[in-house]
Amino acid sequence: MTVSSFFTLHATDGTARTGVIETPRGAIRTPAFMPVGTAATVKAMMPESVAATGADILLGNTYHLMLRPTAERIARLGGLHRFMNWSKPILTDSGGFQVMSLSDLRKLTEKGVTFKSHIDGSKHELTPERSMEIQRLLGSDIVMCFDECPALPADRDRIAESMRLSMRWAERSKDAFGDRPGHMLFGIQQGGLEQDFREESAEALKAIGFDGYAVGGLAVGEGQAAMFQCLDFAPGQLPQDKPRYLMGVGKPDDIVGAVRRGIDMMDCVLPSRSGRTGQAWTRRGQVNIKNARHQDDPRPLDENCTCPACRNYSRAYLHHVFRAQEMISGMLLTWHNLHYYQELMQAMRDAISSGTFAAFEAQFHALRAEGDIEPV
Ligand SMILES: [Zn+2]
Numbered sequence: 001m002t003v004s005s006f007f008t009l010h011a012t013d014g015t016a017r018t019g020v021i022e023t024p025r026g027a028i029r030t031p032a033f034m035p036v037g038t039a040a041t042v043k044a045m046m047p048e049s050v051a052a053t054g055a056d057i058l059l060g061n062t063y064h065l066m067l068r069p070t071a072e073r074i075a076r077l078g079g080l081h082r083f084m085n086w087s088k089p090i091l092t093d094s095g096g097f098q099v100m101s102l103s104d105l106r107k108l109t110e111k112g113v114t115f116k117s118h119i120d121g122s123k124h125e126l127t128p129e130r131s132m133e134i135q136r137l138l139g140s141d142i143v144m145c146f147d148e149c150p151a152l153p154a155d156r157d158r159i160a161e162s163m164r165l166s167m168r169w170a171e172r173s174k175d176a177f178g179d180r181p182g183h184m185l186f187g188i189q190q191g192g193l194e195q196d197f198r199e200e201s202a203e204a205l206k207a208i209g210f211d212g213y214a215v216g217g218l219a220v221g222e223g224q225a226a227m228f229q230c231l232d233f234a235p236g237q238l239p240q241d242k243p244r245y246l247m248g249v250g251k252p253d254d255i256v257g258a259v260r261r262g263i264d265m266m267d268c269v270l271p272s273r274s275g276r277t278g279q280a281w282t283r284r285g286q287v288n289i290k291n292a293r294h295q296d297d298p299r300p301l302d303e304n305c306t307c308p309a310c311r312n313y314s315r316a317y318l319h320h321v322f323r324a325q326e327m328i329s330g331m332l333l334t335w336h337n338l339h340y341y342q343e344l345m346q347a348m349r350d351a352i353s354s355g356t357f358a359a360f361e362a363q364f365h366a367l368r369a370e371g372d373i374e375p376v
Contacts, residue, residue, distance in 0.1 A: 006184070006211070007243050011353045015235070015262040018352040021212075021243055023141050024182045025081070025089045028056040030243065031259045031352075033345045034091060034267035035338055039064050040074075040084040043272055044330040045338070047086045053307070053335065054342035057089040057142075059267040062134050063098035066124070067117045071137035079139030091142035091267070093247070094131045094173075094188075097149065097216075108148065110165070128172035140183070142212070145173040147188045149217035152226075159192035166190045166216075167204040174208050184211035186245060189238065192217060193230045202237035212243035215263070219248045228257050235262035252281055252344055256364055259348050260357065271341045275334030278322045282340060285368045289333065293375040294319035307339035308332065 009019040021028040035042045035050055037058045042050050050058065060080055065071060074083050081087055096113070099106060103115035112127030131146035147166040150158050170187050177185045187210035191197030205213060215234050218227050227249075235244050245265040246258050255266055271281060278290040282302045289301075297315035305311075309318065309332035321329040351360035 013352045013357040018349045023089045030264040034059045036269045044334045053338040060092045062095035071134040075137040089141040092135045092140035094144040094146040128169045129176040132176035142184045145170045152222040163190040186212040188214040188216035213238040214245040231261040271337035275337045276330040307336045309336040
């Protein structure tokens with residue numbers, strides 16, 4: 001339908017879109033869910049297992065990797081793809097968000113942020129220029145602009161001030177990124193839940209010009225209703241012919257609602273983190289495998305799921321290994337959760353292609369409303 005240099009939109013259904021982002025390391029089918037590989041690993045998963053779930057791209061965290069093992073060391077060892085044995089595309093965040101949420105003793109100035117490492121207290125600086133350098137050293141395929149965002153709720157003055165600083169940093173990020181064929185730079189829209197600030201931010205980013213655009217500053221405590229209200233207008237303010245990425249989202253129903261509103265890419269630690277705490281996500285909603293109701297249950301977590309956890313193991317086994325604190329517990333549940341998320345994305349891509357997204361969405365909610373299967 002629409003063709004830009006690397007992003008092709010194949011079909012739309014209402015405001016939902018499906019397409020493909022071409023990169024030298026492979027195609028990313030959209031809408032895409034990106035598993036999070038914080039410290040150069042998706043916790044509890046081998047890279048080939050992550051690929052087997054259907055993931056086309058991973059997310060890496062600049063903040064964590066710059067502190068340990070450092071971007072320079074990863075570059076000396078051949079870059080992040082080789083270091084972690086993942087040959088498909090990698091998107092890295094800019095570090096900005098995690099500096100704000102994880103580090104101690106931050107100092108924010110026009111130039112950037114200085115902070116102390118949460119690991120050893122050592123002092124570091126992140127600026128738009130340094131963030132671009134780190135993401136280049138890592139060899140990231142999709143690089144994110146360095147930005148800043150306030151936790152919500154925040155007053156309008158604070159939101160505007162922060163958004164305008166992020167737009168100045170976006171321009172410095174673009175200058176520092178330079179011309180790197182085969183690599184993409186995404187701008188990040190800010191402006192809290194305020195439509196006028198979101199519009200101002202979108203216009204500033206479009207004037208600079210990016211390969212893709214993220215909706216930033218959401219999923220920071222505002223709740224799903226407020227997030228969806230913002231997504232009713234924010235994606236439409238961004239260019240139609242470039243990928244739109246909603247950062248840090250989310251639960252399955254957040255993802256479905258975001259895709260309906262025109263989002264093409266998402267990432268979240270939820271499926272992998274939940275997998276390590278005994279939480280499974282299925283077509284029927286959330287299942288707590290810790291619950292005693294599973295201890296004699298010979299049935300799979302989800303009889304229709306083709307992941308190894310569901311194909312080869314019972315709920316009773318998954319319950320037992322969680323209780324016994326065996327490592328395979330986190331491995332199996334993470335695999336299942338990532339598999340479920342990727343299956344959900346594929347179902348949405350198919351529904352958009354065939355013009356049946358509304359029916360898909362109704363069925364998605366109906367099955368979740370029924371809840372988990374009855375106990376044995
Ligand atoms: Zn499964």
